[in-house]
Amino acid sequence: MEKNIVKNKRVREEYKIIKHPSGLTICLYPMKGFASAYALFAAKYGSVDTTFKTNEDGDFVTVPEGIAHYLEHKLFENDECDAFQLYARTGANANAYTSFDKTAYLFSCSQKFEENLEILLNFVQEPYFTDESVEKEQGIIAQEIKMYKDDPDWRVFMNGLQALYHNNPVRIDIAGTAESIAKIDKDLLYRCYKTFYNLNNMVLSIAGNFDVEKTLEICDRLLKPTADLGLEAVFPEEPAEVKTHETVQKLTCSMPLFNIFFKFPAFSGRENTEKYIIYNIILETVLGKTSAFYEKALNDGIINNDFAVSALNGRGFFALSASGESKDPRRVLAEIKKALKNAKENGLPEKEFENVRKMTYGEFVAVLGSVSSTATFMMDAYFQGNNMFDMFEITANLTYKDAMKLLAELDEENACISIVEPMEE
């Protein structure tokens, strides 16, 4: 077992990253004084992983949209009972989620940690699907899909990604469609499970109130070693330009919502993390609450306090986003482009840049005050090939010059806007 202690002098904190003989990577962050613990058992497998092969397969296979999410629903069952009933016996809060690039199973508890961990490790490692149980889940997932169809925030976001990308599977809705999930059967689920739920492709991330030695003893006992199958997931070629500059949908909502995206190529590893942090700081400096743009747009009444900016990154995609509500979303886009162009030509305002850098650093320190955020950041950092303290260092060491260099790479015209408008009465 290879143990690595990751330390950070700036915040005087440390955690352990362990490569377990089973193939699993384990991140452990005991937090003194906390009553609860939060554990995530996650696979590097999300909705974008639709085409893949392992060294046991002859050729690449393409599976129906939404299958990673379907698998997440079905893993909660085994041949005797479901994980919900097991967690009921401990009182833990258990859940799972599927994102574009990962699937995570989690629990939060303030008692019976070891028992909860055993439940988590057991059910995720013991798939049990029957034709009947797979069919039964279709009704539940179909209702989840419908719920999101009525959610204007989700629709404006997903429509934006569909305008941004031609082929990148991040444009596919995470839960798939009623038609695509109808094609999913137990054999496909087993195939995806075998491919992606390989411990070499997974991480166990735990933070809060737990005992490291007991945790490792449970891992030694319950983790089933798996050989690395040489998994390859492929993404189709993606043109550099946005697919379409504007998309509009009408839905039941109170006022127009918008999501603007600026397109970038995908990054990986530390570069992905660095660009994510630096572009977030750039966006906040130029368009965030501290900026002249924000104050003017708010005073002109073209945005309200729901306006938000962020970088969106993951495995195989990277974009910058600005979202909110506006009676004139197209004017917001024009003003944002103008503000970005101005910052490129005349430089970022130095004082605001420094304040936003401090603000970002403060946001990262805040993560360490929450067991769930700490466990989630460790998981995300691992999947991106970093440790979670890298983000503190990137922020603390960021210079104005570095930020200006990245700002120059932004093409403000390679953008799209998604608008969701209220239905006419």
Added chain:
Amino acid sequence: MDNHLKRQEIAAGVHFNSVTDKRYKFNRITVGFFVPLDEEKASLYALLPRLLCRTNARYTSAAQFSNYLASLYNAKCDFEVESLGDTQFLAVSMKFMDDGYALHGEKITEEAAMAIFDCVFRPVIEKGENSGFCAADVEILKQHQIEAIEAEINDKRFYAANKAKRILFENEPAAVNPLGNVEKTREITPQSLFAAYKELLKSAVIETVSVGCNDFRSALKIAETEFSKLASERKNIAICQSAYSKAKSKTAEKTERLPLNQSNMVLGFKTALSGNSEKAALTLMSNLYGGTISSKLFLNVREKLSLCYFCWSRVNKYKGAILVSCGVEEENIEKAKAEILLQLENVKKGDFTDDDLKYALLYEQNNVKTVNDSLNSLTWWYFTRIYTKEIKSPEEYLKDFENIKRDDVMSVAGSMIFDTFYVLSGIEENEK
């Protein structure tokens, strides 16, 4: 670890409460105001914390204040407007990093504590004949409040639950939207808002709750100084409490149709509770009925019948009510409703195991003990405890559950009356 709240009265009807715990790396100071929920005043009062957290006399523009807060490593000055039963709760809060984590040794705590009391006591005022708040700011924030009120429809579950709540508590303060309404918000002027501000400082029940790693001595000192200036004015303090309401003689039913893909239904039940043990029994009853992923509603309506993605029950402890929410296909509404009512009947009859009851308790214990780990949760915990005049730490609260038996749960379930049935339904094809 038990968190002991330190509480002291610093002016008439004004208390300073604090919890110091070294596990935290941040601090949060929240100034909370309790006033009776009233349709006439709700819009005015709701706008106040939105305005107060935006600027103050030292930082007169929102951009200046935002920059200042950013320089304090993301200190966050925020507002809350909520209803607690028949009471409107308004708050201005400041969350800030502990000094020890600053990159260049900046003194964050002192600055942040001063800033929040500046926001509450030294807002930007336009002086002159018609002195009042800054007219331009008021106009912008009125529009934001109107947009927030109208945005209720964007979240269909939230919208349906609120609509049901308004029928459930018809003609009671609890039916009033804590954000107020669009018409009353439009009528607000800088002068009427300023008058409401003065009224709020004079008559609201005011509680400051500070939680974090700091000892809050400097915050207490500032609070004492500021609130002492109000001492002579605070003669008539509002009485803020909630009353249980009588269930309707016949279930009120309402269906609203909008262009939607999924129907959302809400069933509202009422009871009257006496004492802490009945409140605890109601909580356990809701947990085992529809509060958890092993509850009767989850296992039957979702897992067994595959009718929905979500079906849950939530307690409104201030009003002795339970609301069940469920998202379903239009053609399955009656089937889901029948199953939800059948499961309640089963709980009434005692069709649950001792283990089910034990699990409902374990779930409650787990959640309540977790409260201590979050500044925001612990702050909210104490505001709600203070409001109900049952000031207990999470650990002390759990003692209320020690002697709850299955008969208590059956009894509280048996007292539930089906008061309201609200459906938010998609428009049928032939209606489009």
